[in-house]
């Protein structure tokens with residue numbers, strides 16, 4: 001199992017928190033350990049303004065990711081996306097997170113290897129936007145496809161699973177507490193490796209919390225408050241001795257995890273490169289299996305489908321089968337089709353009131369339009385129009401699967417039935433529950449009236465793009 005070492009470098013309030021990241025970075029580098037340091041864009045700019053080139057150089061020895069552009073300063077990520085649709089949300093995320101990407105690349109001489117969620121401030125537009133910004137992964141993602149710790153969602157590689165020592169930094173700063181907690185941490189890492197998980201984040205520390213006993217943002221950015229810099233409240237500070245204990249136990253914790261059998265320590269950057277890309281060839285001979293999986297499932301199966309040995313999302317399945325029908329109609333089908341990454345739709349299509357039949361020739365023309373639209377936008381359309389009747393991706397996917405099987409297997413099917421079908425994959429509601437409703441209200445900085453319905457709506461729609469990620 002690959003284990004990546006996570007540090008959230010985020011304190012925008014205490015100036016002397018800068019030294020902590022430097023101390024950790026040097027300590028780990030001395031041990032030959034390369035960690036993943038997720039740095040807030042504004043934190044990096046503070047270092048630059050304060051002339052802390054020693055800190056920047058120390059951290060640059062490690063893998064650097066973006067821990068959002070401004071973390072808990074309002075509006076946070078969920079807050080600025082809460083009232084957005086898909087396209088305007090994507091534009092807002094590009095605008096808000098883009099400067100952090102550019103500043104990290106400029107200051108650390110490396111492009112961010114990941115975008116790491118701050119607290120629970122997440123939205124489904126983030127994976128798509130960060131991919132467009134050239135960031136290859138999301139860490140602490142709110143979505144899961146299975147139990148391997150990583151999936152594709154909204155066009156982005158999303159790492160979901162991470163664990164840390166119970167009691168966090170407070171435990172590290174206390175020898176007795178650390179001794180008591182370490183065996184439990186090692187047992188949980190070993191258990192994840194034992195059940196065949198591909199990768200796991202080891203949450204090592206918020207560097208600031210090795211020095212301060214409270215979170216900088218809970219004191220100053222609680223429940224929607226933006227405290228001006230001149231009125232910052234400061235947290236109680238640990239003694240130098242406690243701080244030294246914290247560093248020493250952090251080092252011991254990483255060494256102990258590294259020594260576990262079946263654990264390989266890796267950076268997020270290197271891990272990203274081990275996963276097969278979302279697009280890849282799918283053998284024509286596997287398409288019948290894909291169509292069978294669509295036809296044989298209740299509703300829209302768990303968000304992804306098996307085609308031969310590959311996983312494809314429900315959105316990519318629709319794209320593949322629509323294009324396969326177009327190729328069949330043109331004669332001489334190819335040996336392979338290229339699976340394309342396809343985002344979920346921007347909106348939910350109206351329900352189809354009842355079934356109807358249409359000629360196969362007209363259906364193929366509809367599939368051609370659909371495939372061309374997907375090719376142009378990289379996204380499922382909300383619906384394609386047929387004589388003023390909007391047909392959403394649910395009915396289209398089921399119709400494509402049935403038409404493909406009829407044509408390939410029985411050379412039958414002059415008519416294609418379009419029947420009502422769910423507008424979203426079966427996993428959609430669960431993703432919205434665990435990814436939005438269970439998490440967002442519990443982060444202390446989030447404003448108490450944070451709106452969740454649109455975030456949940458787009459989380460559901462993007463479940464069309466969900467699938468497990470597979471090592472190359």
Ligand SMILES: [Zn+2]
Nearest residue numbers: 008010118119
């Ligand atoms: Zn954070």
